[in-house]
Amino acid sequence: MNLDTPELRAFRQEVRDFFARELPEDIRGKVAEDRMDLPKEDQRRWHDILVKKNWAVPSWPVEWGGPGWDDARQYIYEREYALADAPRHMSYGINLLGKSMMKFGTEAQKTRFLTRIRNGDDFWCQGFSEPNAGSDLASLQCKAVREGEHYVVNGSKMWTSEGHVADWIFCLVRTDGSGKKQFGITFLLIDMKSPGVEMQPIWTYDGGGREVNQTFFTDVRVPVENRLGDENQGWNIVKYLLGIERFGTAEVSRSLAMLARLKRFAAGARHRGGRLIDDPAFSRKIAEVEIELRAVELTEMRLLFGGAPAGAEASLLKLRGTEVQGRILELLYDAVGSHAQVRIGDLEAAKGVPAGPNQARHAGTAFFNYRKTLIYAGSNEIQRNIIAKAVLGLRG
């Protein structure tokens, strides 16, 4: 597919102009520093701006309040969105739950939930992983027992990203433990205000702000109408949803934005007598990662628009995409030099004045934090297993 038609060029320009005009500078600044802990108020403020433009749920059809864009427009939008340093979409609600609900939800569920997601009335988070169910997701144990018109949920979920800013959580729970472990899993929508839901932060080693949580369920009563799909058949939804996630997690757009920031930093940073970007060894490393990222980008386009629909092949995008992203962040960490050692919070503390250039402040935390991307959404080892089995036809 050709993205360079006059129509699409005009669309790209429209998107670019909109972001340049409407994205608040204070929010843009935080994103451009790779901060991990954007406040909920900033998220809401930005979401409201997008809602007014009808761009808050770019992957949705017109029917549910989306712009109804084709793949090319969605692709361009996502690219420009990232390059503008706009904050990540509240993706759990919009891309994962939203699209799963359109496929598996009842009309009542769609009517009730989708508009609220679009308008930013409900923020969602995801309750999949458990302490003993990480890569091996299907071995999950969080339990739901049917009692009349309710499920009663007991157990806990790990790695609830953005759980502390979410209003609802969609969960996988075990409703039958007798058969194959993929069977007996049910997909529930749970109001975070329900009695018995508790959330504790999981502090991460990178020293950034609160980002993930552990969620505990104690006799939480969930109305049966908040079940997505059939009882015990939740795994089908998971497979659909992981397919969505696998494409999103290539992170090409975000990596392009990070690479641009790396280059700006290297062009501005003092390096002995000159500029860092003029150091042949360092600029060579930038060139190498730029080429690698380009290879992932072109492959993503080929798999997305190449005719034959990509299935498990998309695993390679997640795998290489996160590896390349990790490399960009490592180069930024290198580039920042001794400033990278300083813990961010302390530079803003009363007694101190920022010691390093502004862009440098989050390089350490971002580098450490993003190691998660090689692990989450199916670790890169799991992605290799998927390709070995589903693409290459190899068996253990």
Added chain:
Amino acid sequence: MNLDTPELRAFRQEVRDFFARELPEDIRGKVAEDRMDLPKEDQRRWHDILVKKNWAVPSWPVEWGGPGWDDARQYIYEREYALADAPRHMSYGINLLGKSMMKFGTEAQKTRFLTRIRNGDDFWCQGFSEPNAGSDLASLQCKAVREGEHYVVNGSKMWTSEGHVADWIFCLVRTDGSGKKQFGITFLLIDMKSPGVEMQPIWTYDGGGREVNQTFFTDVRVPVENRLGDENQGWNIVKYLLGIERFGTAEVSRSLAMLARLKRFAAGARHRGGRLIDDPAFSRKIAEVEIELRAVELTEMRLLFGGAPAGAEASLLKLRGTEVQGRILELLYDAVGSHAQVRIGDLEAAKGVPAGPNQARHAGTAFFNYRKTLIYAGSNEIQRNIIAKAVLGLRG
């Protein structure tokens, strides 16, 4: 252990002086080009020189005509030997069979065979691998049946290095197929002139000369006195012998010599207006591989002389040693530029004149040929398995 004592310095100088004086220049020149196919006459000529000096079997005790050196002297000798561009020892006879025979042989066998090995009267080759027994050596099928005072051998062996210049071959044969596959293997010494022994060259893809062979045995009669160790117990000898091989195959000395040649070449080769060694990107790659080789060298010394005897840990030397060696040869291939594309023989053909510098002529063949080192003597994947199991205690 300190190799820098006055005594050892004097020894090193003695060795160095001897090679400078006694190694024929024509032989040195061929080795320095990384030729794969040194003629047997050259081998013999050089071996005779070493015999006269009593240095032909440097790892042997005085009892059997060796110099009786300690580990430090053997280490220094091997290093200087390689740096002088002396041709490889006939290692199958000297290091593998010779030392195994000292441990497992009868007095009659030692008396009969060892002196002939030392004096270069017999060249030996090794018959271990088979078409269907490579990494999985114990699954070998070449069969020997006892008939009175003989074994009758039928089957074939792959990868018989130097088989076409050898007088004898030591072989693993199956004498019992009923039990665990490591059981029932017998170690036989076979005269290559025996009726029924045939040898065909295996031409390798690198375009070099004859180096390896497939050996066929048809009703070959081997006297029982030529069995090393007990019937069906050959696997014990194999384990001992592979232990010897694992240390030797780190190839540190040889790699140091190759690195020296790479540097000499880069300092002499024209590179646009200047010298290749002054190209920052290329000399950086030399620096990187030099450091990696140094890490392997220091680790070898630590494991050899570090007090605690090294066992399976030595696998890491073979593994990293061959990886680093492959990298040096790849850099030489890069360095040579377009000359590396030319097939060696053709430059010496009547109608042509060598197109490139002398040192460059074998760079292509050597690079392709040496990929074997990552495969033979237990592929590097097998070495990883050994470390995982024997050192780290991991189980499949």
Added chain:
Amino acid sequence: MQLSDEQNLLRDSIARFVDDEYEFSRRQKIVAVEPGFSRAHWRRMAELGWLGATLPESHGGLGGGAAEMAIVMEQFGRRLVTSPYLVSVVMSGTALAEAGDEAQKSRWLPAIAEGRIVAFAEGEAPARHDPAFVETAARRDGAGYVLDGAKHLVPFASEAEAFLVSARTGGAQAQSAGISLFLVPAKSPGVSLKPYRTHDGARAADLVLAGVRLGGDTRVGVEGEAFGAIELALDHAAAAMCVEASGAMWAVHDQTLAYMKLRSQFGQTLGSFQALQHRIVDVYIKCQLAQSMAWDAVAALDSADPTDRARRVSAAKAHLAGAAMAVGKEGIQLHGGIAMTDDLAIGHYFKRLAAIAHTYGDGEYHMERFRRLSGLGGNTG
């Protein structure tokens, strides 16, 4: 790059042709004897219009573009086809169409389409991939020129009717200004060859020019300003080699995967060992990414902006150089010992991939060119 229906048809025809005629043992018979490629196949390719596919309709070609060239090269790569296609059609054809005058084009482009060989001869040994480093000198001699110098590794030179030779008519040793391009008939007095086989099974030669007298009409383009056309031809060659490499890498992948499913050790197939599975997965990923980059280089050939073209071609060639070496080595390693034999295809794919990685700019050269063209550290290289 999306192929048209006609282009898909062309690809299918070539794929069928190479599958029929270049099964590995047949390919080995072809390269074993002189001239290192099949003259019969070469004639057939001319008759089928494949050689002229990319050449201008005005001069005996079919007016196709970079995609047609790439389709040919990818299939050649898949089956290790040797031929003068790259050096005559892709390189000389491109340079002549770009810089030749009407007389030169009328005479030589139809000849190339018919299968007569014009070998592009620009590389010199000490240049180490830099086409601006030209020591071969062309001295004015009345209306004509006298050429002296040597070119290294000219593919299939022994079969060439003429050479397109870069020579310095002015400027300093490594300057892009002052380089001219000449059509040198192979039979000219003073032209001699030192031929040899190359590791990949092909043939090449050193071309020696000793006082070669040429008429003024042999100069292609403006005196001293040929560098643009040379870079264009070299970018076409680099992109062509990228798709060839992509085809060969997929062949390595397919053969290795098939072998892993077949060969057993320790009572199970190689393909069932998880450590080896992850390694072949990395090969698969490298093939996918390399294919994307290779076809982007092809698309870049049509770019109106020479800097954009050069930058994308160099990105692809630098990427492919690394990937081709890595995939070749891994193909050998995953096969194990059997890969070392001359009878198995895998080693020959590796040798061709290594040659591609080091011809018309190695990885180092193109990485540095990409870096420079990307505004990274402008003060070196």
Added chain:
Amino acid sequence: MQLSDEQNLLRDSIARFVDDEYEFSRRQKIVAVEPGFSRAHWRRMAELGWLGATLPESHGGLGGGAAEMAIVMEQFGRRLVTSPYLVSVVMSGTALAEAGDEAQKSRWLPAIAEGRIVAFAEGEAPARHDPAFVETAARRDGAGYVLDGAKHLVPFASEAEAFLVSARTGGAQAQSAGISLFLVPAKSPGVSLKPYRTHDGARAADLVLAGVRLGGDTRVGVEGEAFGAIELALDHAAAAMCVEASGAMWAVHDQTLAYMKLRSQFGQTLGSFQALQHRIVDVYIKCQLAQSMAWDAVAALDSADPTDRARRVSAAKAHLAGAAMAVGKEGIQLHGGIAMTDDLAIGHYFKRLAAIAHTYGDGEYHMERFRRLSGLGGNTG
């Protein structure tokens, strides 16, 4: 490097000490509060003679050498011990013993052995690891000097009684000639700090010098000729960090291997998956090689030839920088998600390894230094 019986005893004492006192959760409690290390432990180390182990017997030390320093640092690395040992004993102690006059040595070396802190302050932010890049200026003022400038990332600066500061008394911005070393009491007027925590749990500060007046007796060594002593101190620091990294890498290896034997997924332990086995084997190999290089750097500190010393130290630091990052990342990856939690040690080892890789010369800096000192491409860098 073979250790003597006494050295083995010292290693065993320190190992026991850090095993007892620096179990991970206790370590975390220590770094959570100011000053980021345990003053009680620091006093005990002084009493046990560990701080003076490497300092000259003539000035309150025990006259040990590089090996004693390495024994301490390796054990500190194993348990992520934070302390001013590196910046005060190793760096300032070395520089003072090398370049100080008798009065300076008599006053400060015993003080350092007793646990009073002299922080070595040479790094400036734009220098990016090059100690010859010094913008801090020392201007002659009668018999004394006035210092102006800023030093970045001075470890445990808030606890220091004095700083050893490099400042330019002549020469150009990046020249090694013209650099002098000064002993600056922390309380001197014009000295101020901007303190912060670092990612590895330690403390550091920017040191700002604004018109700081010093007597002539504060200059350490000959005016403008301090670069040799600074490089000596930095080589000691780099070697010390190499052994610290080696200790920390082995800890990552051990913890990861233990976790792999414990944690089950898909009904089997992580350690039974062959692909993961090969990965932890690579970690193991990296630890072995790094340990060899680290101890060679330590041995090199006793070399009589400064070029040999510098070359071997830089080889080790360049190697360790790469290996430390690789092992740290792999430790995280092989653990999986749980590694991201602040409560597990593994991430904190990674942060310390990353800090080591980027302090007192990053991999890039030392690789380039090694290249230059090896006679490779003398015309750049």
